[in-house]
Amino acid sequence: MFKKQMGFVTLITIAIAIVITLIYEFDWLHISPDVMLVVRWVTGVVLTLNALTRRNLTTWILTCLILGVFVGLDFPNFARALQPLSQAFIKLVKTIVGPILFSTLVYGIAGHSDLKAVGRMAWKSMLYFFLATSCAIFIGLIVINLTKAGVGVDVAHMPHEELPTTSGITDADAKAMSHISEEAHGVYKFSVFIRDTFPENIVKAVYENRVLQIVVFGVIFGIALALVEEKKRKPMVDFTGSLSEVMFKFTNIVMMFAPIGVGAAMAYTVGHLGADILKNLFMLLGSLYLALIAFLSFVLLPVALFLKVPVKQFIKAVKEPVSIAFATTSSDAALPKAMSAMEKFGVPRHIVSFVIPTGYSFNLDGTSLYLSLAAIFVAQAAGIHLDFGQQLLIAFTLMITSKGVAAVPRASLIVLIATADQFGLPTFVIAAILGIDELMDMARTSVNVIGNCLATVVVAKWEGAFDEEAPFREDAPAEIES
Template sequence: MAVQTNVSHPTDSEAASAKPRQPFYARLGFQIVVGIVLGLALGFIAPHLAVQMKILGDIFLRLIKMIVAPLVFLNVVLGIAAAGDLKNVGRIGLRALIYFEIVSTIALIISMVIANLSGVGAGMHLVQSPEAAAAAHETYGKAAHVSFEHFLLTLFPDNFVGAFANGSLLQVLVISIGFGAAVLMLNTEQRASVEHALSRMSDCFFKFVDVIMKFAPLGAFGSIAFAIGSSGMSAVISLGYLLIVMYLSLAFFVVVVLGLVLRLYGFNVFRFLRYFKEEIFLLFATASSESALPRLFEKLEKLGCSRQSVGLVLPTGYAFNLDGTAVYMSLCVMFLANAYGVPLDLHQQFGLLLLMLLTSKGAATVSGGTFIVFAATVTASGLLPIEGLPILFGINRFTSQAVSICNSMGNSVATLVIAKSTGEFDESAARSEYTRVFGSSAGKVI
């Protein structure tokens, strides 16, 4: 297969290289950092006012979620069309799914080992009361009533528009794959006209993303201000050790595990993370993996990944490759077990690990994200007290910030790996992009 050289928005890159560098205060990354700092300050100084700023973060996340489903649809369909035939789509997709399972399993095993060695939750000596257990089951237990058959059924929408309206990423993926296959079945003239129309729509949506991103600093300010104003530091102090272990575990996974993967494919992990620094700031501020998805589509193509690899791997990864979610679930399972004095032998931990491998794949389909999926795992296991779920919900905002960064960077690495391993990567484009972003010497070593 010849190396693909098409980058989705060459005119944007050319325009960016022709312009003088923006002053630091005009850059999105700096503005997001300022929003985070101001949000932190307001949260501590005037917590009641800070709580009211939640509306800003909610508006921004609504705007992002509004754009995610059509972007996924357009990029998957265009990715399939660019692949040329269904055999090539299957080749990329199969490699991606194998990679996802291997890396997700590694994430779960590493975090289970760390959880056992660190003893998160030990010494809390919590006691489960029947009344609290019943209340927690009423609140969270509904998430557990998702059998494999029901999960399989929810993959297939019964309404084309409904899948987009509900924001069900897996259903949108199914529609996109079917529609992309239909495009490949058209004759040459029909296919060319459809691809051209979809490509222009994709360009327009990316411009729409640029408009939405102008509000990112305000969204970051509102989200952080609410998080600090509503919880203060009490939740952080009470579960501080768990947060520290989780952040260190996620950092270890990104820097060491993903770093080794990147090194095998010729990339430096720290330069890779610097390239996505604006998206990382945004993820930290919003605690939502979806917030960076539109920008990741664009920047991965500019980094040399072909449209078909980005369009196929990145959206699929958001549904099936949630490395940060895997780390979160492993640590929180052991936290509850230790906090309530529930002994889990290796056999039980292995069973929970297999259960988490399945349930973590549903994070994109269950309303409420990682925490609700974790609640489903705890309830379905029958081994752990679900009374502890409200305790963990108190720090959900802080854990979600790190988890979303790990999820997004894990999927970005996956896209790069699959693109390089299938011949869908343009190294000269990557070096050119690094030179544009980091300077003339940066492109020599990627």
């Protein structure tokens, strides 16, 4: 009973913390800074006491998120110095990605020796990914055309800074692109994407965290292993099975550092941002969050209800990986926890190990929505009118060029710059988005994780392999404990 009361206290305190942050940023009530500082840190103490009482990883992550915001507001120089802690956490998690993807994929394919099942999973996953990302793109277009967030922006006062060039394209690629027309850039970049899907060196792919290359190698290796006779196949299957179990335990150990890494990431983000840019681009930020909420409410939720997915239990299963993705702005950081959570939720390991990694390249719901919304914002800010056909062409070009960026924080901004340049949109306008891109990246990355977690359940239900009792078995201990 006491823990339930403390849970209610957590929600109220977090709501107060958000209001306090808004009051500070926008100076709505003209309250003395000293008074606001005291109120913030009293709130922080309450949250910390609550976390000590509940002793729950999710509670600690949320608590450190709020404390990170307060540190960023009150001690920005110190907050910026905390960046190495967040970077250390993400690096630790990235060490998990290669081994866990390879081991779970190979074990899932060769362990079952059912190659037809892999083929079925592939086309079912791709069909669902295409439909989901298409819905996300349309919602992004609808919302930005309704809010017109970019209309009225004073382009003359925007910084004309040199922005980063397209990532993932070599010097040879850039030289080749310089000799072709603007219209051919998209086709060439797509061919580069197809080429880079296949690994030339698996060690290099693991080192560089090329998720799609690891997936391709793992699938082919798993199929080859499944074709080997049982006597010679079994040792390798046992090895990959053991390796996947070890990596999941490794994940649990690393996640003990999550509250510190997440808090440091949030402190750095808030300390790095300024209030002025938040005010100037509040409409864009609000439009993105509105569009993402609409996508969750009108696309993912109906899918879950139609398939009779226990929504309450699903939310409980994904809250930790989503909170990690929200704070670190990297789907990579949430990948191991998301895979573990979905397996416990009742999705078989061979489906989890195929759908989530593949979805990280092809099912970027939040990123696709953001890119379509941001591209039209740039056009609006520059005073360029785009008809619906032109908007669709830009949106679907962005959907293709965004494949494989989920693992890299804010890499979607690079994709946006490249595509805007291709369609003749002024790339210097995008400089204005840099200030709040971290806040937008938090939301879109979280939706990426939610969408991929739900995708595993969709495919498992479609395959008739979902364990209907598992979500409630996971929920039972919490009810008894309360």
